[in-house]
Amino acid sequence: MNKILLLLSILIFCTTTAVIAVPPNKTLTFDQSSMGTVTFSGKVHSDAGFGCKECHNKEMFPKMKQGTVAITMEKIYAGKLCGECHDGTRAFAAKKSCSRCHVR
Numbered sequence: 366m367n368k369i370l371l372l373l374s375i376l377i378f379c380t381t382t383a384v385i386a387v388p389p390n391k392t393l394t395f396d397q398s399s400m401g402t403v404t405f406s407g408k409v410h411s412d413a414g415f416g417c418k419e420c421h422n423k424e425m426f427p428k429m430k431q432g433t434v435a436i437t438m439e440k441i442y443a444g445k446l447c448g449e450c451h452d453g454t455r456a457f458a459a460k461k462s463c464s465r466c467h468v469r
């Protein structure tokens with residue numbers, strides 16, 4: 366009986382922390398580029414209907430921690446990282462719209 370209660374509270378604890386940790390309501394700022402700061406909105410991307418694994422997988426952003434993957438335009442243009450979607454098919458093309466991401 367106690368074991369079940371314990372398991373249940375662990376389960377509830379894990380699900381609530383996962384929800385708190387999420388960026389759906391979070392905004393990440395990437396400010397290393399000379400082109401200007403890129404603001405990644407968790408809300409825009411979750412409203413677009415993507416689950417965590419869409420981005421948090423081995424090929425893209427394995428860790429849920431900012432700064433663990435170096436994002437370059439070379440990779441984006443090659444269809445990797447943000448470029449998995451920002452290729453003009455699933456989302457606006459990176460090559461054509463610098464200023465939709467980079468704001469000075």
Ligand code: HEC
Pocket residue numbers: 383386387388389393405410411415416417418419420421426428429430431432433434435
């Ligand atoms: C459209 C892509 C995308 C989706 C979908 C996404 N994330 Fe992320 N997330 C990112 C990127 C990009 C980073 C930064 C990774 C890096 O810099 O290495 C990040 C970082 C994070 C961070 C760390 C934030 C910080 O301040 O360091 C957490 C926590 C996180 N994501 C949780 C989630 C959860 C939970 C979900 C699902 C509800 C989710 N993410 C869905 C792209 C996404």
Ligand code: HEC
Pocket residue numbers: 403404405406409410413415419420446447448449450451455456457465466
């Ligand atoms: C899983 C697909 C996916 C990935 C990966 C992804 N995006 Fe997006 N992004 C979208 C979609 C879909 C939209 C909204 C539709 C559109 O504007 O084309 C969007 C919208 C945006 C917008 C809003 C633009 C505006 O005009 O309001 C920005 C900025 C953006 N993404 C930046 C990024 C950055 C930076 C990354 C990488 C860290 C990234 N996205 C990764 C799919 C993705």
Ligand code: HEC
Pocket residue numbers: 394395396397398399400403436437438439441447451458459460461462463464465466467
């Ligand atoms: C989908 C969003 C997005 C679009 C569109 C985009 N970028 Fe980026 N860019 C990024 C992100 C994210 C970084 C990483 C910034 C950081 O680490 O602080 C970056 C980094 C850069 C860098 C520095 C790293 C490198 O690869 O040299 C340059 C220069 C750059 N972008 C130029 C451009 C130009 C020029 C365009 C338009 C032709 C463009 N970007 C369009 C998201 C985008």
